[in-house]
Amino acid sequence: MTVWKYPLSGKMIQRSMIAALSAALLVTPLHAFAADAEPQSAAAPVEAPSNVTITLETKPILDAQVDSLAVGEYRLINRKQIEQNWEGLDPDYTSEKAIESVQSLLSEEDFEALFPYRLGSKEWFKVASGKEYFKANQTDYFSYDNLINAVAEVSNLKIKIVTRAGNPAAQEVYRLDKDARVETLVVRSADFYSAENMNKPIESVIIDGGTFLKEGFKKDRKRELAAFLANLSHETGGGWATAPGGPLRWGLFWNENIAGRTGVNMDAFVDPASAELYPGSPDKRYYGRGPIMLSWNFNYGLFSSIIYGDKSVLLNNPEIVAADGKIGFMTAILFWMTPQDPKPSAHDVMVGRWKPTPIEKFRGLGDPGFGTTIMVLNGLEANLGETEGSSVQRRAGHYRDITSRMGVDITGEKVDTLGMRPF
Secondary structure, three states: OOOOOOOOOHHHHHHHOOOOOOOOOOOOOOOOOOOOOOOOOOOOOOOOOOOEEEEEEOOOOOOHHHHOOOOOOEEEOOHHHHHHHHOOOOHHHOHHHHHHHHHHHOOHHHHHHHOOOOOOOHHHHHHHOOOOOOOOOOOOOOOHHHHHHHHHHHHOEEEEEEEEOOEEEEEEEEEEEOOOOEEEEEEEOOOOOOOOOOOOOEEEEEEEHHHOOOOOOHHHHHHHHHHHHHHHHHHHOOOOOOOOOOHHHHOOOOOEOHHHHHOOOOOOOOOHHHOOOOOOOOOOOOOOEOOOOEOOHHHHHHHHHHHHOOOHHHHHOOOHHHHOHHHHHHHHHHHHHOOOOOOOOHHHHHHOOOOOOHHHHHOOOOOOOHHHHHHHHOHHHOOOOOOOOOHHHHHHHHHHHHHHHHOOOOOOOOOOOOOOOOO
16 A cells, blocks of 8 residues: 555544444444444554545645534535535436436335335234234335435435544544535544644545445446345344245344343443543433444444434434434445445445455455455354354345346355455
8 A cells, every 4th residue: 555545544544434433533443233242443454445535635724723614514515616625526426326226226026025024014014913023103114215215315425534644533524415515514523623633734535425336337236235235134134944935035124123122231332432522312222223233322423423414313313213214224325335444345345346455365355255245244254154053144145035136146256254254
């Protein structure tokens, strides 16, 4: 990695990326798939993916505070400002293009055939009737429309993370509504304008949410959507070996951590290190919710900042993630798109952008396929094959099933984690 091309270290990138959401402004990364796990510290540097733009401003910003927004403030910006400050707007990454992409990759009919027991479907109501988790007013949370609308919403966002050189924890996070051309400052760390940091150069990362399902050959885009849905299906699956229709028909059955929902685990999931920036609301708990089981106050706060432009929305109302399927899918897409140091993003793995380092190859991570996305999402499932009872068996089963229905040949692709060690 050359300094001039990628001035941010891997650790700085990890704390800056929007879907590593636990990492921004914090030392701890997102554990979306382990609601009860303790936060962990960041690891070794990795090269920045090429779907993000990284720039270095070497001139000290002496008067930036005079012209800066306050947190929560927004401003309309013109085309010239978008070109200068946001690297322009790519016409291939609009919301309209995103909707077309999903519809061309997987029809609503095929989606419903894949997930007949999804939360809130007709079959779900039949199964759930009389159970303790039954809700008479449950909507079709994992509906095809919610997926499409989530992709469209994320595609309309660009995120810019600005850090001080040598101090990646000193950050500002901006969001750009591409359609409205409205720029909002959503997060600023307390020390961004401190005497120590004021004269330091700034470094920035820009991420375009419209690249989801829009890069690579059509086969790669189909594989990406299949991998995305397969991993979410495992995390939310309710099937068993003799389940009607088979266990793979029961993906997307749950959208809340059972122990958190039922009160078996009453932990509030408020991290003391981030409580000043993302304060938990009294009597609210930040256990796993949504397709990725979003957990911890800092994740709810940062997701809220990115989605709404206001951190307090999900901090005050974390139940929205489980109540609104579009918001749930948005959190999952944002997570999918962004690397977690030292991991690449699952998106980059599936579209072929990620190039494993010699160390990653030594750890068995040299295959850019579905198996590697499992390691990106959950390193605890290392070195597992498609054997009875293995969590990888169900993940791979969903992936084989979905790609088959999409007409994608995955012969030769490594879909398990045998021989792999964590990043």
